[in-house]
Amino acid sequence: MCLKSLKITNWIVFYFGLVGLFWQVECVDNKYDNYTLIKLYPNGIQQIEALKYLEVPEHEVEILKKSRSFNDSTDILVSPNDIPFVKQFIKDESLIYELKRNYGRMFESVERTPKRRILRGFSIYEYHSFSAIQEYIDNLAKRQSDLVKLQNLGTSYQGRRMKLVKISSDHSAQNPIIFVDAGIHAREWVAPAMALYLIHRLVNDPDARKELDGVDWYILPVVNPDGYEYTRTSRANRLWRKTRSKNSQFECFGVDGNRNYGFKWAVSGVSTNPCDKETYAGPKPFSEVETQMVRNIMMENSKRMKLYVSLHSYGQYLVYPWGYTGDFLPKEWKRLDTMARIVSDAVQKAGGQPFKVLSAGKWYAAAGGSDDFAFGAVGVPYSYTMELTNGFEFIYPERLLRVVLPQYYEGFRAFATQIKKEFCSKYIGHRCKNNSPEESETNS
Numbered sequence: 001m002c003l004k005s006l007k008i009t010n011w012i013v014f015y016f017g018l019v020g021l022f023w024q025v026e027c028v029d030n031k032y033d034n035y036t037l038i039k040l041y042p043n044g045i046q047q048i049e050a051l052k053y054l055e056v057p058e059h060e061v062e063i064l065k066k067s068r069s070f071n072d073s074t075d076i077l078v079s080p081n082d083i084p085f086v087k088q089f090i091k092d093e094s095l096i097y098e099l100k101r102n103y104g105r106m107f108e109s110v111e112r113t114p115k116r117r118i119l120r121g122f123s124i125y126e127y128h129s130f131s132a133i134q135e136y137i138d139n140l141a142k143r144q145s146d147l148v149k150l151q152n153l154g155t156s157y158q159g160r161r162m163k164l165v166k167i168s169s170d171h172s173a174q175n176p177i178i179f180v181d182a183g184i185h186a187r188e189w190v191a192p193a194m195a196l197y198l199i200h201r202l203v204n205d206p207d208a209r210k211e212l213d214g215v216d217w218y219i220l221p222v223v224n225p226d227g228y229e230y231t232r233t234s235r236a237n238r239l240w241r242k243t244r245s246k247n248s249q250f251e252c253f254g255v256d257g258n259r260n261y262g263f264k265w266a267v268s269g270v271s272t273n274p275c276d277k278e279t280y281a282g283p284k285p286f287s288e289v290e291t292q293m294v295r296n297i298m299m300e301n302s303k304r305m306k307l308y309v310s311l312h313s314y315g316q317y318l319v320y321p322w323g324y325t326g327d328f329l330p331k332e333w334k335r336l337d338t339m340a341r342i343v344s345d346a347v348q349k350a351g352g353q354p355f356k357v358l359s360a361g362k363w364y365a366a367a368g369g370s371d372d373f374a375f376g377a378v379g380v381p382y383s384y385t386m387e388l389t390n391g392f393e394f395i396y397p398e399r400l401l402r403v404v405l406p407q408y409y410e411g412f413r414a415f416a417t418q419i420k421k422e423f424c425s426k427y428i429g430h431r432c433k434n435n436s437p438e439e440s441e442t443n444s
Contacts, residue, residue, distance in 0.1 A: 031236040032104025034080050037064075037393070039073040041096040050093045059085060062239065062277065064393055065315055068356065068363035072315075075393060077103060077239070106395060107235040124200045125401040127189050129232060130160060130225040133196060137165050137221070144203050147212070153220075153293045157245045160225040162290075164297060167202050167219070169212040176423040177304045178416060179380075181220040181294055182311035184257040184370070186227025186240050187394045190401070191311035194388055195221040197405040198412060211416045214424040216304075218297065223290050224257055239394060243288050247274040255282040258310075259366065260291045261373035264324040269366030281368050294370060298378045306423050307382040307415060308374040313394060316353050317387035318344060321375040323360035324367035330375070333359065339382055339418055346414035352407030353390055360385060382419070386411075 060079035151164040182195035226244035242254030252275040262285030270281035320336040344355040375383035
């Protein structure tokens with residue numbers, strides 16, 4: 001009798017344990033399902049200033065994108081509890097808005113991707129796991145060892161091995177370097193996809209060999225692999241932005257990698273709260289091993305690096321320093337602006353949307369960005385943040401990658417052409433005779 005009762009008791013505990021586990025999984029997986037995406041369109045300075053009120057921490061309002069200008073949207077994700085607050089705010093400020101209800105139900109399951117890749121092989125027009133991306137570049141380096149070299153950078157906070165892809169028609173030529181990185185913000189999946197596509201085209205497209213002559217490409221496809229993989233674990237984590245380092249004093253994770261660079265660190269546009277989900281700048285500059293790796297690449301190649309592009313999403317922007325302030329521009333701003341507009345024109349001619357071109361700080365000031373560090377600390381003459389895609393926020397559909405990635409590639413071709421014109425005007429075979437600083441100023 002006692003044994004029978006014990007079995008029944010154990011069964012009840014096991015049953016309700018399963019129910020509890022199931023409830024927890026379902027609750028977590030559906031975290032955003034009842035959230036509402038609201039796009040707010042300010043039409044004046046007063047409304048833009050008023051939007052800052054939405055950042056107060058006591059409300060469950062996640063700001064996905066801030067307005068860079070009038071009639072450019074500030075996009076917020078609102079929990080069911082905060083809908084009345086936001087509704088009243090919109091009414092008080094007379095804001096134009098549009099909304100999407102049940103936003104989390106638009107998130108795709110990521111579990112299908114590995115199975116599909118195994119069955120169909122690797123497609124450059126899909127979102128891949130970090131391990132699949134690493135496997136792809138490893139195989140590429142083996143097949144095209146004359147063009148592709150890999151540099152081991154070390155491991156991420158959670159131990160993922162990171163490699164820099166170096167692409168050159170002559171690795172001994174000491175050509176000017178174009179350095180491209182992507183994926184410092186975990187949820188911005190289209191950025192690593194673009195970096196991988198750029199690698200693919202440069203190595204496999206015979207016509208792309210022109211882009212290799214006279215310039216070397218250094219590409220880091222995923223700067224924040226821990227955060228990237230975290231966004232793939234469940235729909236509840238899909239919008240995670242930061243790294244995954246653990247704060248020693250608080251039970252909170254992650255730093256905004258694009259607020260962690262050591263140039264004008266933390267002077268504007270950052271949070272000092274380790275539990276802030278978005279813009280925590282870290283306990284000190286370069287606290288994150290991942291941003292240290294990017295810094296080291298820049299510093300080790302500072303004399304040859306002529307262009308730096310950090311890939312992000314979303315909003316279809318191409319912005320340049322300064323990011324830490326909107327009060328003034330660098331003296332070279334016209335040169336930066338002109339290059340950006342040439343790139344935008346190339347993308348538009350390929351059928352894409354033009355970029356909105358401006359200094360990053362004119363949008364909103366945010367210190368500790370990689371583009372400011374490259375330009376202000378390392379001395380890279382051209383430095384940009386490229387915000388890819390417009391529409392669909394951070395959940396850009398895979399089916400559209402086949403359309404937009406080739407369009408953006410034309411922008412990188414324009415970048416390469418301009419860099420070679422300015423810094424590589426004379427060739428000895430495939431070797432580039434770098435211009436002196438005086439010649440560079442004359443050519444510019």
